[in-house]
Amino acid sequence: MQTPVLTIDGPSGAGKGTVSRAVAKLLGWNYLDSGSIYRSLAVAALKADLDLSDILAICRVAEAMSLEFDCGDELIVKLDGADITSQLGTETTGNTASIIAAYPEVRAVLFQKQKDFQRLPGLVADGRDMGSVVFQDAKIKVYLTASAEERALRRYKQLIEKGIDANLPQITREIEERDFRDQQRATAPLTVPEGAHYIDSSSLTIQQVIDQVVNLVD
Ligand code: C5P
Numbered sequence: 001m002q003t004p005v006l007t008i009d010g011p012s013g014a015g016k017g018t019v020s021r022a023v024a025k026l027l028g029w030n031y032l033d034s035g036s037i038y039r040s041l042a043v044a045a046l047k048a049d050l051d052l053s054d055i056l057a058i059c060r061v062a063e064a065m066s067l068e069f070d071c072g073d074e075l076i077v078k079l080d081g082a083d084i085t086s087q088l089g090t091e092t093t094g095n096t097a098s099i100i101a102a103y104p105e106v107r108a109v110l111f112q113k114q115k116d117f118q119r120l121p122g123l124v125a126d127g128r129d130m131g132s133v134v135f136q137d138a139k140i141k142v143y144l145t146a147s148a149e150e151r152a153l154r155r156y157k158q159l160i161e162k163g164i165d166a167n168l169p170q171i172t173r174e175i176e177e178r179d180f181r182d183q184q185r186a187t188a189p190l191t192v193p194e195g196a197h198y199i200d201s202s203s204l205t206i207q208q209v210i211d212q213v214v215n216l217v218d
Helices: 017-025 034-047 055-064 091-100 103-113 132-136 148-161 168-184 205-217
Strands: 005-009 030-033 067-071 075-079 121-127 140-145 199-200
Touching: 005 017, 005 199, 005 205, 017 030, 017 091, 017 121, 017 205, 030 034, 030 067, 034 055, 034 067, 034 075, 034 091, 034 121, 055 103, 103 132, 121 132, 132 140, 140 148, 140 205, 148 168, 199 205
Parallel strands: 005 121, 005 140, 030 121, 140 199
Antiparallel strands: 067 075
């Protein structure tokens, strides 16, 4: 039997991570946070002090890196045996990930690492190109989005709750820049995959989104 896949694509801050993890837990399926693979590579590239325009060097690091994921209640990621979870969520890591994710050579190296997550009884895969490239024949595809202002506000509140100083106009600008880079790149740009269910979460609670997605699987 072909392992069923549910893909959830969309821009950063739309709630994909929270929704995907909750849906995977409800269904008892595996979970792939593909952004964390790009973020892990960004951490590795920054640690090695690589020139971010040196595609060959980035590919070498991508091929050599060993990643371990513990997808419990909180995602824990180890890079070459070291826990890098706390470094994954920073703006520097996210922006670096978005820069190196624009290189087709890098995406080709990371392709198989993502495919390896397709194991029984099923997979919920979240990212930018899950339904359009990596799992093109997924049975169910979702495109989850929200306005840039709403996504920036959510990010701002998260940071303030953690006691981190944050600037809302700057976060909005960074989100818009990241959207632009992810949507305009030549390889695997962020698009609504053919046949995807389009959900705008701007005025929905996380629980309402989770319910809508689970209903698609039922
Ligand atoms: O989803 P997240 O914000 O963690 O992803 C970080 C960056 O990695 C994105 O801005 C995007 O450029 C890249 N990415 C990607 N394809 C994916 C997942 C993430 O290009 N499937």
